[in-house]
Amino acid sequence: MIRTLVAAVALCVTATVAAAVTAGAAGTATSYLADPQQSRLQFAGQQAGAEFTGVFHKFTAAVEFAPDALASSQFDVQIDVNSLDTLDNDRDTTMRGADVFDVAHWSTAHYVARNFTKTATGYKAAGALTMHGITKDVPVDFQFTQSAAGVKLVGHAQLKRLDFGVGQGDWKSTEWVGDAVKVSFSLVLKPKG
Amino acid sequence: MPDRRFPTRYSAVAQGFHWVIAALIVVQFTLAWTAVDLPLGVHKLALLARHKSFGMTVLMLVVLRLLWRLKNPPPALPPGMTPPQRKLARITHAAFYVLLFAMPLTGWMMSSAKNYSVSWFGIFTWPNLIGKNETAFKLLLSTHHILSYALFGIAVLHILAALKHHFWNKDDVLLRMLPFTNAGKPKPEKRS
Numbered sequence: 001m002i003r004t005l006v007a008a009v010a011l012c013v014t015a016t017v018a019a020a021v022t023a024g025a026a027g028t029a030t031s032y033l034a035d036p037q038q039s040r041l042q043f044a045g046q047q048a049g050a051e052f053t054g055v056f057h058k059f060t061a062a063v064e065f066a067p068d069a070l071a072s073s074q075f076d077v078q079i080d081v082n083s084l085d086t087l088d089n090d091r092d093t094t095m096r097g098a099d100v101f102d103v104a105h106w107s108t109a110h111y112v113a114r115n116f117t118k119t120a121t122g123y124k125a126a127g128a129l130t131m132h133g134i135t136k137d138v139p140v141d142f143q144f145t146q147s148a149a150g151v152k153l154v155g156h157a158q159l160k161r162l163d164f165g166v167g168q169g170d171w172k173s174t175e176w177v178g179d180a181v182k183v184s185f186s187l188v189l190k191p192k193g
Numbered sequence: 194m195p196d197r198r199f200p201t202r203y204s205a206v207a208q209g210f211h212w213v214i215a216a217l218i219v220v221q222f223t224l225a226w227t228a229v230d231l232p233l234g235v236h237k238l239a240l241l242a243r244h245k246s247f248g249m250t251v252l253m254l255v256v257l258r259l260l261w262r263l264k265n266p267p268p269a270l271p272p273g274m275t276p277p278q279r280k281l282a283r284i285t286h287a288a289f290y291v292l293l294f295a296m297p298l299t300g301w302m303m304s305s306a307k308n309y310s311v312s313w314f315g316i317f318t319w320p321n322l323i324g325k326n327e328t329a330f331k332l333l334l335s336t337h338h339i340l341s342y343a344l345f346g347i348a349v350l351h352i353l354a355a356l357k358h359h360f361w362n363k364d365d366v367l368l369r370m371l372p373f374t375n376a377g378k379p380k381p382e383k384r385s
Contacts, residue, residue: 048242049312087308087325090233170235176242177235 027068032151032189034061039187041079045161046178047091054086054095061187063153065144067123070116075125075140077111099168106132113140122155131164151189158182200268202369207265210258211370214293217251218348221296225341245304246314252297259290271364282354285347292344298322299337306330 039061044053058080065073082103086092096103113127122143129138142155160179161167171177203211221244228240270279304311305321306329312318323329358366368374 047309048238048245049315050310050318052308052310089327090307091309094233173235175235176238 027066029064029066029069029073031192032063032065033192034059034063034153034187035190036060039185041185042183044182044184046180048176052086052091054084054092056080056083057085058083061153061185062192063187063189065116065153067118067144070118070123073114073116075111075113075127079109079111080107081109081131082107099171100166101132102168111138111140125155129159129164132166134164136163151191153187153189154185156182156184200266202268204265205372206261207258207267208370208372210254210261212372214251214254214258217247217254218344221247221251222341222345242312245300245311248297248300249311249313249319251293252301255290255293255297268369271358271362271366273362273364285351285354288343288347289351292340292347295340296337296344299333299340303330303333303337306333 036058039059041056041059042053043055044051046052056079060078062076063074065075081101082096084092084095084101086095095101098104109129109131111127111129113125115126117124117126119141122141125140125142127138127140128135136159138157138159140155140157142153145152145154159181161181162172162174162179167173167177224240224244224247228237228244231237231240270282274282301311301319302322305323306326308321308325310318310321355367355370358364359368
């Protein structure tokens with residue numbers, strides 16, 4: 001009787017350990033595309049002491065991710081800079097102009113991340129942003145949630161516009177237009193294919 | 194100690210409100226007239242940012258000034274003014290208060306309608322009064338503009354009236370609003 005019990009316990013332990021080992025092993029990242037209708041990419045800057053926000057209406061985000069497959073995860077985001085919208089035509093036109101984003105020469109911004117780590121609140125992507133012809137490291141903090149409602153990727157990043165040469169001539173000054181820009185996003189992911 | 198219910202001179206506080214607001218209005222016209230001709234750029238942004246900060250300062254001061262005025266009535270108009278003159282003086286002063294509220298409020302609403310939040314010298318940001326609305330912005334811009342001409346006109350009338358009282362009527366209407374004078378202070382009783 002005791003022998004049977006010990007055997008049963010041993011079996012349970014073995015099964016649990018085996019399951020844990022399997023879970024710990026690298027899985028495969030799932031490939032997703034952000035749903036353009038439900039996803040949002042926003043930025044916030046400082047202008048004359050007050051915050052202003054804008055969005056990029058057009059962007060594509062290809063996401064390969066799984067919490068158990070960080071090593072094979074990756075982000076690839078293409079942003080149509082021309083689609084920026086700060087709810088004011090004068091400001092949008094100025095921002096598209098040669099002295100700011102210069103969309104005539106640099107119409108897309110590109111973010112790529114292949115390096116992911118788990119953090120206390122979610123994950124960190126150590127990626128690089130190419131904008132206005134300049135590439136810089138921009139870490140992104142995000143949360144990845146899977147529920148009955150769908151798969152969501154919500155996060156934010158901080159960058160300095162002048163690191164990318166966004167702001168030439170008078171716009172180089174940070175007295176009236178701040179250097180720091182907050183970027184935030186909320187993506188609804190749909191499995192690719 | 195003069196009776197506070199029947200002052201003969203504007204209090205130091207009332208004088209302070211009057212002259213600080215008057216100086217800010219001069220600054221406001223200068224900033225606005227300089228900015229309006231500039232192309233959209235950093236320089237215009239800077240001038241308009243200051244214009245907004247000073248404008249919101251005027252709004253706050255006018256609120257305090259009215260509260261002060263309610264507690265501390267101004268000195269009576271001098272005797273010898275005809276009823277139509279008294280009426281014109283009252284209308285002018287009422288119009289000043291209306292405009293001192295209307296100017297910053299239309300300006301604040303303009304900024305809100307264009308989605309440019311108003312900062313107070315970069316220290317804090319005022320909430321937007323209305324949502325983004327290009328039609329409302331244009332309407333508010335012309336209102337702000339027309340009201341500025343009304344304010345300018347009333348200020349000219351006010352200054353001319355003060356000078357007329359001083360040089361023509363030789364009363365103390367101007368002096369009792371001037372600091373560092375004794376006009377309107379009860380004079381020591383003289384034995385005849």
